[in-house]
Each structure stands twice: as C-alpha cells, then as structure tokens.
Amino acid sequence: MAVAFPRFLCTEGSAAPTPTPTPPSSVALTQDELKRVAAYKAVEFVESGMVLGLGTGSTAKYAVDQIGELIQQGKLHNIVGIPTSKKTHDQAISLGIPLSDLDTHPVLDLAIDGADEVDPCLNLVKGRGGSLLREKMVEGACRRFVVIVDESKMVKWLGGSGLAMPVEIVPFCWKFTAERLQGLFGEYGCVAKLRTFGENCEPFVTDNANYIVDLYFEKEIGDLKWASDSILRLAGVVEHGMFLT
Numbered sequence: 001m002a003v004a005f006p007r008f009l010c011t012e013g014s015a016a017p018t019p020t021p022t023p024p025s026s027v028a029l030t031q032d033e034l035k036r037v038a039a040y041k042a043v044e045f046v047e048s049g050m051v052l053g054l055g056t057g058s059t060a061k062y063a064v065d066q067i068g069e070l071i072q073q074g075k076l077h078n079i080v081g082i083p084t085s086k087k088t089h090d091q092a093i094s095l096g097i098p099l100s101d102l103d104t105h106p107v108l109d110l111a112i113d114g115a116d117e118v119d120p121c122l123n124l125v126k127g128r129g130g131s132l133l134r135e136k137m138v139e140g141a142c143r144r145f146v147v148i149v150d151e152s153k154m155v156k157w158l159g160g161s162g163l164a165m166p167v168e169i170v171p172f173c174w175k176f177t178a179e180r181l182q183g184l185f186g187e188y189g190c191v192a193k194l195r196t197f198g199e200n201c202e203p204f205v206t207d208n209a210n211y212i213v214d215l216y217f218e219k220e221i222g223d224l225k226w227a228s229d230s231i232l233r234l235a236g237v238v239e240h241g242m243f244l245t
C-alpha cells in the first residue's frame with residue numbers, strides 16, 4: 001500500500017513517480033484543494049492498460065475526475081475501471097471511463113481511494129461515506145493500493161479522531177447486533193449507533209441494502225487484529241471499516 005498526501009509521503013519510494021512541485025508553504029490551501037492535490041498525485045501511478053479500482057468519497061472523486069480527463073485527452077488508453085460504489089459507477093460512466101467488475105477482472109493493477117483515518121502503521125478506517133464493503137472487496141483484489149488523504153486524516157490510533165468506526169450489518173434485528181458490537185468493546189468505552197439520515201432519522205441503507213452501525217471509542221483498542229476478528233465473528237455483521245496492514 002502506498003499513501004500519497006499533499007506533502008507526497010509515499011511508502012513505496014522507489015516506485016513513486018517524480019514528485020510534482022508542492023505549492024509554496026505560504027499559500028494556504030483549503031481542505032478541498034489539499035484533497036485535489038493528493039488525488040492528482042495518486043493518479044500519476046496510473047498507466048495505460050491498467051485495471052483500476054475506483055474509490056469512493058470526496059477525495060477519490062478528484063482522482064476519478066482526473067482519470068476521466070486523461071482518457072478524454074488521449075493520455076491514458078485501455079483503462080478498465082472497477083467502481084467501489086454506485087455513486088462512483090455513475091461518476092465513471094458520466095466521464096466515459098470503461099467499467100467492469102471483479103467477476104471479469106479478479107485481479108486489479110491498482111486501486112486509488114481515500115480514507116477516514118490512517119494510523120502510523122498505515123492501518124485505515126474507511127466507510128464513513130458508507131461504501132466499505134465494496135471498497136474492501138475491490139481494494140483487497142489489487143496489486144497496489146494508493147490511499148489519498150490530507151493531513152487531517154492522520155491519527156495516533158484508529159478511532160482516535162473521535163469519529164465513527166463503521167460496521168456494515170444486515171437489517172434483520174439490527175439492535176441486537178448493535179448491542180453485541182457495543183458489548184464487545186465495553187472496556188474501551190464503546191458506543192454503537194445506527195447510522196441514520198434525514199429529519200425522520202431513517203436508517204442509512206448501503207449499496208448492498210444493509211445498515212451501518214458506527215462505533216465510537218473513548219480508549220485505544222490496541223489489538224486491531226483481535227478487534228477485527230471479534231467483529232467479523234458476530235452473526236449479523238457483514239464487514240467492518242478497518243483496513244489492516
């Protein structure tokens with residue numbers, strides 16, 4: 001996995017393209033501009049003929065736009081995109097990016113996506129936009145995974161931003177599953193909340209017709225492998241948003 005962000009940190013230095021010039025430090029970029037700069041940097045890894053995982057979210061959107069632009073300019077050829085959400089599917093179609101799926105292309109050359117949190121070991125939290133399951137399937141099938149984040153996403157420990165750790169669950173008896181999730185992490189001050197939207201607090205429904213329970217932690221979990229295995233062992237859980245290295 002490589003991480004590219006506006007200061008162009010890249011964990012795979014030898015494979016990284018030549019850095020594009022950074023703006024002078026006196027120029028303050030907005031968070032959206034930082035996302036765009038990071039996304040464009042990640043697209044430098046894309047080569048003609050690649051099968052590409054297309055991420056989801058406000059950062060990945062810039063990368064997908066740029067890939068579409070380079071195809072339209074004739075600078076990239078024979079690209080096949082595999083989208084990680086319905087939203088990215090629609091965006092890619094509107095840009096004329098040829099699409100396929102994992103059934104036809106079970107191995108991808110490269111995937112580019114954003115993240116909600118990155119810890120010092122490059123473990124990630126993803127899915128605050130609701131797309132974690134397809135992201136994990138697509139990005140788990142790629143040879144290289146470039147994660148684009150601005151510095152606000154760098155945390156000391158997963159959950160350390162105080163924001164959600166998403167878990168996709170089946171709608172059937174969701175309260176039961178949410179309570180079991182919260183119970184798993186009682187000693188870490190975990191609170192589990194069903195993700196909702198709108199004035200009537202309707203459950204948020206994923207692209208896979210599931211719900212999302214967001215876990216909030218007061219204390220560092222520590223053993224992420226144990227946390228991952230414990231969550232996945234619960235019947236009713238489909239997938240969680242931790243991407244562990």
Ligand SMILES: O=C[C@H](O)[C@H](O)[C@H](O)COP(=O)(O)O
Nearest residue numbers: 057058059114127129130131
């Ligand atoms: O479900 C959403 C995805 O995991 C996103 O990649 C993640 O939430 C980061 O999104 P953004 O770039 O909008 O912060």
